[in-house]
Amino acid sequence: MTDTQVLIAGAGPVGLTAALELRRRGVDCRIVDRLPERLPFAKAVGVQPRTLEIWERSGVARAALDAATPLSGQLVYVNGSLEARIELAVPPQVPYGFASLPQYETERVLGERLAGHGTAIERGTELVSFTQDADGVTGRLRTAEGEERELRAEFLVGCDGAHSVVRKGLGLPFEGGAFPEEYMLADVELDWDLPAGHAVRAMHLGDDGAVDDLLVCIPLPGRSRYRISTRVPPELSTTGGTRTAGPAQPAGPAEAAAQIPHGLEADRAPRMEHIEAALKRLAPVPAVASTMRWSSVFRISHRIAGRYGEGRVFLAGDAAHIHPPTGAQGMNTGIQDAYNLAWKLALTVEGLAQPRLLDSYDTERRPVGEEVVERTVRHAARGVQADPDDGATVLLREAQLLISYRDSPVVEAAPDGPGPAPGDRAPDCTGLRDPIATHPLRLYDLLRERDHVLLLYASAAQETEGFDELADSARNVARGALTCYALLAPDTDASGVLTPVLHDGEGEFRRQYALDGSTALLVRPDGHLAARISPAGHLRVLAALSRVFYT
Numbered sequence: 357m358t359d360t361q362v363l364i365a366g367a368g369p370v371g372l373t374a375a376l377e378l379r380r381r382g383v384d385c386r387i388v389d390r391l392p393e394r395l396p397f398a399k400a401v402g403v404q405p406r407t408l409e410i411w412e413r414s415g416v417a418r419a420a421l422d423a424a425t426p427l428s429g430q431l432v433y434v435n436g437s438l439e440a441r442i443e444l445a446v447p448p449q450v451p452y453g454f455a456s457l458p459q460y461e462t463e464r465v466l467g468e469r470l471a472g473h474g475t476a477i478e479r480g481t482e483l484v485s486f487t488q489d490a491d492g493v494t495g496r497l498r499t500a501e502g503e504e505r506e507l508r509a510e511f512l513v514g515c516d517g518a519h520s521v522v523r524k525g526l527g528l529p530f531e532g533g534a535f536p537e538e539y540m541l542a543d544v545e546l547d548w549d550l551p552a553g554h555a556v557r558a559m560h561l562g563d564d565g566a567v568d569d570l571l572v573c574i575p576l577p578g579r580s581r582y583r584i585s586t587r588v589p590p591e592l593s594t595t596g597g598t599r600t601a602g603p604a605q606p607a608g609p610a611e612a613a614a615q616i617p618h619g620l621e622a623d624r625a626p627r628m629e630h631i632e633a634a635l636k637r638l639a640p641v642p643a644v645a646s647t648m649r650w651s652s653v654f655r656i657s658h659r660i661a662g663r664y665g666e667g668r669v670f671l672a673g674d675a676a677h678i679h680p681p682t683g684a685q686g687m688n689t690g691i692q693d694a695y696n697l698a699w700k701l702a703l704t705v706e707g708l709a710q711p712r713l714l715d716s717y718d719t720e721r722r723p724v725g726e727e728v729v730e731r732t733v734r735h736a737a738r739g740v741q742a743d744p745d746d747g748a749t750v751l752l753r754e755a756q757l758l759i760s761y762r763d764s765p766v767v768e769a770a771p772d773g774p775g776p777a778p779g780d781r782a783p784d785c786t787g788l789r790d791p792i793a794t795h796p797l798r799l800y801d802l803l804r805e806r807d808h809v810l811l812l813y814a815s816a817a818q819e820t821e822g823f824d825e826l827a828d829s830a831r832n833v834a835r836g837a838l839t840c841y842a843l844l845a846p847d848t849d850a851s852g853v854l855t856p857v858l859h860d861g862e863g864e865f866r867r868q869y870a871l872d873g874s875t876a877l878l879v880r881p882d883g884h885l886a887a888r889i890s891p892a893g894h895l896r897v898l899a900a901l902s903r904v905f906y907t
Contacts, residue, residue: 357508358492358508358509358510359386359507359508359509360384360385360386360507360508360509360510361378361383361384361385361509361510361511362374362378362383362384362385362386362509362510362511362512362701362705363385363386363387363388363483363493363495363507363509363511363512363513364385364386364387364388364513364515365388365389365482365483365495365512365513365515365516365520365521365522366387366388366389366515366516366517366673366675367387367388367389367391367463367477367479367515368389368459368463368515368517368673369400369459369462369463369466369673369687369690369691370515370672370673370674370687370690370691370693370694371387371389371513371516371672371673371694372387372463372466372467372470372477373414373466373690373691373694373695373698374387374513374515374672374694374695374697374698375387375470375475376414376416376466376469376470376473377414377694377698377699377702378698378701378702379470379473379474379475380414380415380473380805381698381699381702381706382702382706383701383702383705383706385475386475386478386507386509387470387475387477387478388477388478388481388482388483388497389477389478389479389480389481389482390480390481390482391479391480392479392480392500393479394460394463394464394467395459396460396649396650397458397459397460397543397650397652398458398459398460398543398576398583398649398650399458399459399541400459400462400681400684400686400687401456401457401458401459401574401576401583401684402427402454402455402456402574402683402684402687402688403420403424403454403455403456403462403688404454404684404685404688404754404755404756405446405450405451405452405453405755405756406688406692406755406756406757406781407688407691407692407756408420408451408452408455409452409784409800409883410691410692410695410882410883412451412452412800412804413800413803413804413805413806413881413882413883414469414695414805415469415804415805416465416466416469417452419465419468419469420455420457420461420462420465421455423457423461423464423465423577424455424456424457424461424577425455425456425457425553425575425577425578426453426454426455426456426553427444427453427454427455427456427553427555427574427575428443428444428445428453428454428553428554429441429442429443429444429551429553429554429555430442430444430554430555430556430557431550431551431554431555431556431557431640432557432558432559433556433557433558433559433638433640434558434559434560434561435559435560435561436640438640442747442751444751445751446755446757447752449783449784449785449786449864449868450757450784451784451798451800454755456574456576456577458576458577458583459687461577462687480499480500481497481498481499481500482497482498482521483495483496483497483512483514483516483521483522484497484498484521485521486512486521486525486669488512488667488668488669491510492508492509492510492511492668493508493509493511493512493668493669494506494507494508495507495508495509495512510705511668511669511670511701511704511705512668512669513669513670513671513672513697513701514669514671514672515671515672515673515675515690515694516675517673517674518657518659518675518678520671520674522669522671522675523661523671523676525669526665526666526669526671528661528662528663528666528671529661529662530659530660530661530662531659531660531662532657532658532659532660532678532729533657533658533659534655534656534657534658535655535656535657535680535736537587537655537656538587538588538592538593538594538653538654538655539585539586539587539588539653539654539655539656540585540586540588540592540626540630540651540652540653540654541583541584541585541651541652541653541654542583542584542585542626542631542648542650542651542652543576543581543582543583543648543649543650543651544581544582544584544628544631544645544646544648544649545578545579545580545581545582545645545646545647546573546580546581546582546584546635546643546644546645547580547643547644547645547646548639548641548642548643548644549641549642550640550641552575553575554575555572555573555574555575556571556572556573556639557570557572558571558572558638558639558640559571559638560637560638569586569587569637569638570585570586570587570638571584571586571634571635571637571638571639572584572585572586584631584634584645585681586631586634586638587634588630588653589626589630589633592624592626592630592653624653625650625651625652625653626651626652627648627651628645628646628648630651631645631648631651632645656679656681656736657678657679658678658679658680658729658732658733659677659678659679659729660676660677660722660725660726660729661675661676661677661722663718663722664676664693664717664718664721664722664725665714665717665718670697670701670714670717672694672697673686673687673689673690673691673693673694674686674690676690676693676721676722676725677689677690677725677728677729679728679729679732679733680732680735680736681732682732682735683732683754685728685731685732685754685756686728686732688756689724689725689728689756692721692724692756692759693721693725695881695882696717696720696721696882697721699807699880699881699882700713700714700716700717701714703837703904703905706837707906708834708835708837708905708906709904709906710766710902710903710904710905710906711906712765712766713766713904716764716765716766719763719764719765720761720764723763724759731753757781758781759781760777760779760780760781760884761779761884762777762778762779762780763779764779765903766886766903766904767779767884767885767886767887768886768887768888768889768896768899770888771888771890773870774870775868775869775870775871775888776868776869776885776888777885777888778885778888779884779885780884780885781883781884781885782799782877782879782883782884782885783799783868783869784799784800784868785798785799785864785865785867785868785869786798786799786862786864787861787862787863787864787865788801788843788858788859788860788861788865789858789859789860789861790858791850791857796861797858799865802839802841802858803879803883806839806881807837807838807839807881808838808839808879808880808881808886808901808904809838809839809840809841810827810830810838810839810840810876810877810878810879810897811841811843811876811877811878811879812826812827812840812841812842812843812855812874812875812876812892813842813843813844813845813860813865813866813869813871813874813875813876813877813892814843814844814845814848814873814874815845815848815866815871815873815874816845816848817848817849817850817852819873819874819891819892820842820844820848820850820852820853823842823853823855824853824854824855825894826876826892826893826897827840827842827855829894829897829898830897830898830901833898833901833902833905834901834905835905837905838901840855840856841855841856841858842855842856842857842858843857843858843859843860843865844857844858844859845859845860845863845866846859846860846862846863847859871890872890873890873891874890874891874892875888875889875890875891875892876888876889876890876892876893876896876897877889878897878900886900886903886904887900
């Protein structure tokens, strides 16, 4: 007997994403957080294009866009001189650009959407311990008043941050290192003559060529508002105030205990004069700071859990990986962790999933975490502009548009040839024509708030033979958790097709996916391809579905 199907510890952006995706699919869940209310601090602020694509599928993209401000580029200065101007311009087929959104607004948007599904955050309640057995997980919860009670769930998801009770309860290693420098954050208004919508990274290099001072300013919604990060002054430092940069050091128990958590520290919060001194040292143009909303001192570590779960217990976000904030990868990576896990958990709870489906969460997401940790450590030391790849590739990677699960056991083996392969992100396209709609649609319009979607493409009428039978068989295997569309070349006769039909009005779908004749494309709930089958045929499509669904 369980009290809920899934218990989620932690109600930051990652935990809220997990809860929302579970509730959208009808899964009962409880989400607890030790904080009595949402913190009003602009900690994680960068929102990547890929996250906005995911939010579109969840139905929250519009609310997020309304609260955000565009992040259109980055200016990089070295010793006062402009070294690079990076424009964050995504390819035209990518539906969203980069955005800046304070973490408290991200949590508000996700929390309001979650409340619309009848689930509220249980605030002032923290998970203090848990045990698991073959049938479920028993969590011990403590309220702000000190009352303790037990809650029984089928699964537990730890989204409870870098000091995760869930990770520690599993006894998983969290190996990595720590940077020796201490930093401070502040949310202020800046009066200066630099282009709006651009982040600023100003570095000072010492005689040895190493970075010995740093200022990063990220635009926030509001008039001339920025989140500033820079090195702490000596009087706020616990390490003597040294500004000599060095490699990240292995972090043992002593270093881990000494780390300063993100957030306000009443006894060492930076004051306006500290921010003004940093601007005087490093700002590339004269700058006047005002209206400080909050400030904080923090250190940077980089760590990754040995596994992302064990048995019926899983980790996501900072509980699984922490790393430098360079490129705003942390929160975005955690949100994608939660989305990947949630749709798999939902199918499992509903009895629709293959037993190995949950195993694929670690298989798919931990390599992503490893790559993000390695890359952000490298960029923190030398800057994104020092990346050896070409600028277009760097931008797409920072936008998290190049993540692929080609080696996953639950996607079909990648075929030879051009176009996105199984495991890759399914790109958007425009110009799709519905016989009833009076305006063209995007492919992502078909995927919004859907689970698995099977797209059956045909370049001629004769190739549509058997599409209806294939769609019926696929829906039966998925037991309703799948939507099918026939996407046909322009002017292809669809009179004999009962499956919902759209035409590839301008041929963009064919070009984006490099299609040549009859093809079945199976798109997962997270917008990655699970299979690409040409010609479209029953046996291979059903085999692809059987990698996910219990048959």
